[in-house]
Amino acid sequence: MANAIRNRMQLHQQNIQSVLAQVFNHQPISRIEISRNLALNKSTVSSLYKDLKELGYVEELGEGEASNVGGRKPVLLAINRRYGYTLNFDFGYRHLHIMQNNLSGDILSYSQVNVKNLTLNQILPLIDEQIEKAAKMGNTSHGLLGISFAIHGTVDRNQVTYSPFLIMDDVDLAKRFTEKYQVPVLLENEANAAVVYERDFNASNEHLNNILTISVHRGIGAGLIINQSLYRGTHGEAGEIGRSLQVGAGADNNTKKVEDYCSEDAIINQISEAKDNIPLNRQDVVELYQQGDEVTSRAIATFVENMAKIIVNTTNSFDPDAVFLNSPLIESLPELTSRIETAYQAMVPSISIPIKLTKNSHYATLLGGCALVTRQVLDMEDFKLNFAAQANV
Amino acid sequence: MANAIRNRMQLHQQNIQSVLAQVFNHQPISRIEISRNLALNKSTVSSLYKDLKELGYVEELGEGEASNVGGRKPVLLAINRRYGYTLNFDFGYRHLHIMQNNLSGDILSYSQVNVKNLTLNQILPLIDEQIEKAAKMGNTSHGLLGISFAIHGTVDRNQVTYSPFLIMDDVDLAKRFTEKYQVPVLLENEANAAVVYERDFNASNEHLNNILTISVHRGIGAGLIINQSLYRGTHGEAGEIGRSLQVGAGADNNTKKVEDYCSEDAIINQISEAKDNIPLNRQDVVELYQQGDEVTSRAIATFVENMAKIIVNTTNSFDPDAVFLNSPLIESLPELTSRIETAYQAMVPSISIPIKLTKNSHYATLLGGCALVTRQVLDMEDFKLNFAAQANV
DNA sequence: TAATTAGTTTGTTCAAACAACCAACTCACA
DNA sequence: TGTGAGTTGGTTGTTTGAACAAACTAATTA
Known part of the structure; x- marks a missing residue:
């Protein structure tokens, strides 16, 4: 509340932005609908829109459908897709x-x-x-x-x-x-x-206030939406969960991190080592798993178990509305999502948070x-x- | 931005609250100073203050010191301490x-x-x-x-x-x-x-945006200030770090939680068990430690190590400006704070976040x-x- | 006394609200 | 198919009221 708006100019500016947000979020939309959504008088919306149009961000798309009880057709407004x-x-x-x-x-x-x-x-x-x-x-x-x-x-x-x-x-x-x-x-x-991406591009997440994504690539990291806004931490290091240590493991084991157990690199290396260090990539692992290879299927089972624990730990910390997994490996083996979810649910006593897979993580x-x-x-x-x-x- | 203020009435209401916040945070304070702090005209502040005074929340304390180059003395305003x-x-x-x-x-x-x-x-x-x-x-x-x-x-x-x-x-x-x-x-x-408490009652924390407290009592829990406001999680379960599991520990060890290793109860029980189950309380443990008891000092050393790991893990997740420990046990053995801080610093490669002890945790x-x-x-x-x-x- | 600062009074400003209007539609009914 | 009542979208001109600005009073220093 330190940089709250205090005078009419700031209020006016904010209202212009609110109208732009309405156009953005509900395009195509009419002035009258914006007026209702924002609880601003329709003449006020018209005037604010005029300012926006001068900036070039918005445009009129033509007329929409009239109400089925009669009345003038609305003019539909939208973001100018040819602006830049x-x-x-x-x-x-x-x-x-x-x-x-x-x-x-x-x-x-x-x-x-x-x-x-x-x-x-x-x-x-x-x-x-x-x-x-x-x-x-x-x-x-x-x-x-x-x-x-x-x-x-x-x-x-x-x-x-x-x-x-x-x-x-x-x-x-x-x-x-x-x-x-x-x-x-x-x-x-x-x-x-x-x-x-989950917050802004996924319509079904619109009402989620707190979102957690866990990215499993060469390392492991989390992304955090808290109260609808991105939380980066004081030094941009929030969500660096891959660096977590084992509590209770003894002083001799202070250096083993979560991502040493279950990043994509870690899984591939584990399997590779068990197979006389033959070089492997993700696609090889996927194929080995699908062929029912013993070593691979054990490594994946451990991965599933550890991923479930990571989800338990991060949801205990953040208590989000939902968790999204962002992992090319899991994407290649889609059944893993439900295996991880089952393992996770077995570990938590009461509230269980939905786990979803982000498709096409790139x-x-x-x-x-x-x-x-x-x-x-x-x-x-x-x-x-x-x-x-x-x-x- | 969904419930942003949009009309002059709401703006007025917010400005009244801003004046109240100024009186609260800087009491005793004059109208002219509030006017400068809020970038509102002094006549506006006078008028807003009048409304506040009718509510009874504020009062005039009498005159303050005049400027040393001359000028009328300011009237000092403050929160009405006899309101309720x-x-x-x-x-x-x-x-x-x-x-x-x-x-x-x-x-x-x-x-x-x-x-x-x-x-x-x-x-x-x-x-x-x-x-x-x-x-x-x-x-x-x-x-x-x-x-x-x-x-x-x-x-x-x-x-x-x-x-x-x-x-x-x-x-x-x-x-x-x-x-x-x-x-x-x-x-x-x-x-x-x-x-x-750390955010609101500790003047030296005024500019911290993100604060983490770790409470070690009979269980372990964390409190979170994120972007200056309390973060409770979707179900009020954010910061339940005591329930975290060991990643990489194997499926046979799915039930051991962090608080089974280093809550106050866990430490006391550990020592008690090693001493043929004689019943102990916190004060007993403090005395045993101060007497240099072997079992106790080993248990405390492990506690220090585990606390450091917990701090590593939670700071990796939240990346706060500072960490506060809230623990009657640590309060009774104040040297533990620096031991924990040293152990923590040895575990993190670069950014090390200050660790402080909350005094008088009740x-x-x-x-x-x-x-x-x-x-x-x-x-x-x-x-x-x-x-x-x-x-x- | 002049200069300075705190606070009040009085009149002005301007963005939002309002009221009245026009434009353009639906639908019922002849 | 034509007309008019009713409805809705949007514009225009006027009013409102909270913040502002300027001129004031009050009280201080030097």
């Missing part, structure tokens, strides 16, 4: 994922570029290439509006603070790209982007980044924006 | 703790009543007795304003949902006491009350309850209120 676009990147282990979205969150394009064994400095020109490619299409009035990067590590104040899988070479991504393209550039932890991360940077572009950071209608995945 | 009082209870294992506070959070009285081996239905008349005793003093204009109860268990929607140490006998505390005394009655988990719980119910009385739930100046403990 954001570019959203995800640094995967093998591929750089790229998504282009308009101001409303629609996917304009998706592609991936092979970056295996490349250094960051080798990847940067590939990103420039993508940005220029998008600029050449030139089918919007304002072009590139913002850029987001999903980082498989921790981020604080728009800087990468820890990146175990990609050496950063002292590159300041935000600085480099803002200076070069003169648009907002946003860095966000991959699990955080994923949980923003899209989730990119769309989460899109939602975050779009808010920044529109200066709507504190508003609830529903991108769900636009997610034609 | 709240009564705040804490159900301890041995004692019922009772505190009476005025609207500003000053401690008017503190006492404890022996309730060992009493059932809740035997305790209730003792509470009534305390309430009547306070009423007889009758030195305020509005008398009893609100009641809070700190619960050593979980609370959801003002109902006790889990109470391992005191059988609730289906008593609805909130219902019973609101109906009987016609004031707001608030139930809150003890760790949650403790963390509210007071903390009661004052936290006071802060919560006082907000409710004043209808100032969403405002930052600083009770620190008043805590003359």
Whole structure:
């Protein structure tokens, strides 16, 4: 309540933003409906809308259906999909994922570029290439509006603070790209982007106040929505559950972390070791499991058990409305979700929190980044924006 | 942003509350200073203050010092300490703790009543007795304003949902006491009350956005301040870290919880068992430790190690600005705090979060309850209120 | 006395509310 | 099929009221 609005100018500004949020969340929508939703007089809404239209963010789509008891047809308003676009990147282990979205969150394009064994400095020109490619299409009035990067590590104040899988070479991504393209550039932890995706792109999550996603990739991390907003922690390290230690294990075992037991890398290594260190990747493990391989099926059973415990521990800490699992491995073996849920339910006495699998986790991360940077572009950071209608995945 | 203020009436109401918050947090304060702090015109502040004065919450204390370059003396405003009082209870294992506070959070009285081996239905008349005793003093204009109860268990929607140490006998505390005394009655988990104490009563915590308290009593629980407000979880079960399981321990060890290793009860039992089951209490353990008893000092060393791990795990999850320990056992053996901090720092690679001990943890719980119910009385739930100046403990 | 600061009084401002209007539709009924 | 009553969406011109600004009073220092 420190930076609350206090005078009429601020109130006016906020009301303009509220109207924009209404257009965003309920497009196509008429002025009269906005007036009812916001409990503002219809003439007030008309006047506020006029200001928004001058900014170019919104447009009229034409007339809608009249009420079935008569009356004038409403004019339907919507976000201007030809205003501009954001570019959203995800640094995967093998591929750089790229998504282009308009101001409303629609996917304009998706592609991936092979970056295996490349250094960051080798990847940067590939990103420039993508940005220029998008600029050449030139089918919007304002072009590139913002850029987001999903980082498989921790981020604080728009800087990468820890990146175990990609050496950063002292590159300041935000600085480099803002200076070069003169648009907002946003860095966000991959699990955080994923949980923003669940909040903003999943219509069925609209009424959830507290959401937890658990990302199982090369490491393990959690993303947290608390009271409808992303919780990053004081140093951007909230949700780093993979670094948890075993309580009660004795002082000799102080270094074994959760992600040493059940990250994707850990599972693959376990199986590989049991098989005379033959090199394996995720696809190999999936095939071994489907062939009924003894070693693999035991490793997966342990993984299921440990995942259930991780869910018990994190839900005991956060008590969310729902838990989402974000894991390419589980996605490849969908039955694991219900096995994990069963194991979890056996461990908790009373309240059991629903566990769901996020499909197409790469899209989730990119769309989460899109939602975050779009808010920044529109200066709507504190508003609830529903991108769900636009997610034609 | 769903329940944002939109019209001038709501704005006016909020501004009245902002002025009240200023008086509360900076008393004694003049109108002109409030005007500067809130960036509101001084005539506006004067007018808003007039409304507040009619409610009786505030009063004029007399004149302050004039500026040293000349000018009229300011009139100092403050919270009306004779408006009324709240009564705040804490159900301890041995004692019922009772505190009476005025609207500003000053401690008017503190006492404890022996309730060992009493059932809740035997305790209730003792509470009534305390309430009547306070009423007889009758030195305020509005008398009893609100009641809070700190619960050593979980609370959801003002109902006790889990109470391992005191059988609730289906008593609805909130219902019973609101109906009987016609004031707001608030139930809150003890760790949650403790963390509210840290936020509201500790001046040095004023700028902390995220605070974590770990309560070690008969069980282990955490209290969470996130973005300056109490986070209770969807079902009031956030911070139930005592129920966490060991990841990687094998399926045979699914039931051992964190609090089975290092609650106060667990430590005492460990030592007791090693000594042919002689019955021990906390004071006995403290004395054994101070006498250098071998068994006890080994048990405490393990406790220190496990506490450090618990702190690692919870800070990995929440990434707070600071951690406060709330434990009568640690309070009795103050050197443990630094031992725990040292062990913790040895376990974390980079960012190390300060660990502090909450002194007089019973007071903390009661004052936290006071802060919560006082907000409710004043209808100032969403405002930052600083009770620190008043805590003359 | 002049300069300065606190607080009040009085009149102004402007964004939201209101009231009256126009526009455009449905539906019943002739 | 044509008309008019009823309904709904949106605009226009006026009113309202909380915050503001300026001019005031009050009380201080130097």
